[in-house]
Amino acid sequence: MTTFRKSLLAALKSFFRGKSFLQALFAFWISPRKLKDQHVNSKATRTSRTISEFLREAEELLLSPTEGVRLRTFSSDLKAQFRERLQTHPECMLPSFNHLLPTGNEVGQYLALDVGGSTLRVALVELRGREADGRECEIIRMISFKITPEIKRLEGMAFFDWMAMRIHDVIHKDGVASTQDPIPMGLAWSFPVEQVSLGGGLLMGMGKGFLATSGLLGQDLGEVIKSACQKHGLNVQLASIINDSTATLLSQAYTHAETRFGLILGTGTNIAVHLPVSALSRFKYGTRPESWFDSASHVIVNTELGMFGHGILPLTRWDERLNATHPRPEFQPLEHFLSGYYLGEICRLAIVEAVETAGLLGGELPPSLVEPYSLDTEILSRIEADTSSTLEKALIAFTSAHPTPIPATPADISAIHTLASFISRREARGAEDLATPPHTKVAFTGSVIEHYPGYLAKCQSHITTLISGAENPTLAAGSIDLVPAVESSIIGAAVALGCALTDGQTA
Known part of the structure; x- marks a missing residue:
C-alpha cells in the first residue's frame, strides 16, 4: 500500500501540472527496469540493418573509388589540377624565393x-x-x-x-x-x-x-x-x-640529393616541391628583380596541397555531412580527405550512423561523441594499433575517452576498429598522389604519417603500385621513396641559411 500511495500522490502532482491522471499514474507505477527494457526495445525497432551490412557498405563507399584503375584515374585528375593551378590560381602553387x-x-x-x-x-x-x-x-x-x-x-x-x-x-x-x-x-x-x-x-x-x-x-x-x-x-x-614544408624538403635534400618533395601530414597537410621556374606562369612570381630570374633555374614551390581536389574527390555521405557544417567547405577539400584533424570527424559521423541504424554500442551514442570533432584521431590510432584477438587495449582506449551508456562489447570495438581502418586506408591512398619523377625521395614529417599504425607502409605501397602501372616506361622503372625528416623545421632553417650564405645571397 505504501508504494501505491506514493505512486498515487506523484500522479496527482503530475495531474495538476497538466498531465493526464492515468498517464501519470502508469508512468510512476511501472518499474524502472521495465522502462529501461522498453527503451532498449524501442531502439531495436529503429535498427534497419546489421553491423556487418553497415561495414560492407562503408568499405564500398570508402575504398572502392580508389582501387585499381580508379586510383590511377584519381591520380591523373589531381595531376591535371596541379598543372592547371601552376598557371592560374593565386592562392596555391606559390613560388618561394628559395631556388x-x-x-x-x-x-x-x-x-x-x-x-x-x-x-x-x-x-x-x-x-x-x-x-x-x-x-x-x-x-x-x-x-x-x-x-x-x-x-x-x-x-x-x-x-x-x-x-x-x-x-x-x-x-x-x-x-x-x-x-x-x-x-x-x-x-x-x-x-x-x-x-x-x-x-x-x-x-x-x-x-x-x-x-x-x-x-x-x-x-x-x-x-x-x-x-x-x-x-x-x-x-x-x-x-x-x-615555411614548414620547405624546411622538410631542405632538411632531407642536404642528406639525400634525390629529395625533391617535402610532405607534411599531421593535423594538417601540405607539400613543397622543387620545380623548374618555367613550370609556373610569370605572374605567379609577382614583383621580384630580374637578377633573381637570371640566377634561378628552379624554385621551391609551396603547393598548399589541401586546396586541391574539388570536383575530383569521391565523397561519401559522411564527407558531405562534414562539408555541410564547415565554414569553408570548398576551400581545402583534399585537407578534409587527408589530414588528421578531419579523419576522426569522418569516423565519428560514421559511428553516429551505425549507432542509429545498425545498433552499434547498443544503439546508444556516448554523450561525449555528440559534438562535432569530439573523436580525436589519436584515439583511432590507439584502436588500430591493437591487433590482438581480444581488442582489450582498444576497448579501454575508446571507453576511457568516451564512456558508453550501455557497456561496449568486443564486437562493438571490432566494428569501430574496422571502420577506422577503412578511413585511414582511404586517406593513405589519397596521400600518395603527389610525385611522378623517377628515382625521387619524398621527405615527410607529421603526426599521422609518423605515428598512425601502418599508415606509412600503406602510402609507400600505393606509390609503388602507381609507379609499376605507369604508362611512361622511364617512370615505371623508377622509384619514389618516403624518407623521414627528423627535426625538419630547425634543420631545414639551418640548411636554407647555409645555402644562402654559400651562394652569397643576402636578405
Missing part, C-alpha cells in the same frame, strides 16, 4: 629559429657535409620556449621583444654573439607571410590566437626581428625565411 637545393658542401654552425603555434625553438646547428655519412648534421644546442596563451596575447613589438630575449639567452651561452659582424639567422615561420626576398616577408595575420601582428601588418618580418634584437644588444640579420 637552390643544398649541394651537401655547406658546412659550419648556423643559428636556426622555429616559430610554431605553441613553441619557439632556438638552436645552433652544425652542418658537416654530405660526405660525413650518418653525421651530416647535428643540433649542437637547442632550447624550446613554450608560447603560452599569455605570450600569444602580447601585441605587436611586445611579442618580438619576447622572441629577442629568448634568442639573446641562447646565443650568449654559446658565444655566437662574440663577433662584431651581423649574426645571420635562418627562420622557419609557420604562419602566412608575403615573401619579398629570401630573408624578407611582409607580415600577415597569424591566427591561432596571436596578437603579434597588431599594428605591424605589412611590415617586413626580417626588419621587425632585427629591430627587436637590437634593443637587446644583438646584431642579427634574418638571412632566410622558409
Whole structure:
C-alpha cells in the first residue's frame, strides 16, 4: 500500500501540472527496469540493418573509388589540377624565393629559429657535409620556449621583444654573439607571410590566437626581428625565411640529393616541391628583380596541397555531412580527405550512423561523441594499433575517452576498429598522389604519417603500385621513396641559411 500511495500522490502532482491522471499514474507505477527494457526495445525497432551490412557498405563507399584503375584515374585528375593551378590560381602553387637545393658542401654552425603555434625553438646547428655519412648534421644546442596563451596575447613589438630575449639567452651561452659582424639567422615561420626576398616577408595575420601582428601588418618580418634584437644588444640579420614544408624538403635534400618533395601530414597537410621556374606562369612570381630570374633555374614551390581536389574527390555521405557544417567547405577539400584533424570527424559521423541504424554500442551514442570533432584521431590510432584477438587495449582506449551508456562489447570495438581502418586506408591512398619523377625521395614529417599504425607502409605501397602501372616506361622503372625528416623545421632553417650564405645571397 505504501508504494501505491506514493505512486498515487506523484500522479496527482503530475495531474495538476497538466498531465493526464492515468498517464501519470502508469508512468510512476511501472518499474524502472521495465522502462529501461522498453527503451532498449524501442531502439531495436529503429535498427534497419546489421553491423556487418553497415561495414560492407562503408568499405564500398570508402575504398572502392580508389582501387585499381580508379586510383590511377584519381591520380591523373589531381595531376591535371596541379598543372592547371601552376598557371592560374593565386592562392596555391606559390613560388618561394628559395631556388637552390643544398649541394651537401655547406658546412659550419648556423643559428636556426622555429616559430610554431605553441613553441619557439632556438638552436645552433652544425652542418658537416654530405660526405660525413650518418653525421651530416647535428643540433649542437637547442632550447624550446613554450608560447603560452599569455605570450600569444602580447601585441605587436611586445611579442618580438619576447622572441629577442629568448634568442639573446641562447646565443650568449654559446658565444655566437662574440663577433662584431651581423649574426645571420635562418627562420622557419609557420604562419602566412608575403615573401619579398629570401630573408624578407611582409607580415600577415597569424591566427591561432596571436596578437603579434597588431599594428605591424605589412611590415617586413626580417626588419621587425632585427629591430627587436637590437634593443637587446644583438646584431642579427634574418638571412632566410622558409615555411614548414620547405624546411622538410631542405632538411632531407642536404642528406639525400634525390629529395625533391617535402610532405607534411599531421593535423594538417601540405607539400613543397622543387620545380623548374618555367613550370609556373610569370605572374605567379609577382614583383621580384630580374637578377633573381637570371640566377634561378628552379624554385621551391609551396603547393598548399589541401586546396586541391574539388570536383575530383569521391565523397561519401559522411564527407558531405562534414562539408555541410564547415565554414569553408570548398576551400581545402583534399585537407578534409587527408589530414588528421578531419579523419576522426569522418569516423565519428560514421559511428553516429551505425549507432542509429545498425545498433552499434547498443544503439546508444556516448554523450561525449555528440559534438562535432569530439573523436580525436589519436584515439583511432590507439584502436588500430591493437591487433590482438581480444581488442582489450582498444576497448579501454575508446571507453576511457568516451564512456558508453550501455557497456561496449568486443564486437562493438571490432566494428569501430574496422571502420577506422577503412578511413585511414582511404586517406593513405589519397596521400600518395603527389610525385611522378623517377628515382625521387619524398621527405615527410607529421603526426599521422609518423605515428598512425601502418599508415606509412600503406602510402609507400600505393606509390609503388602507381609507379609499376605507369604508362611512361622511364617512370615505371623508377622509384619514389618516403624518407623521414627528423627535426625538419630547425634543420631545414639551418640548411636554407647555409645555402644562402654559400651562394652569397643576402636578405
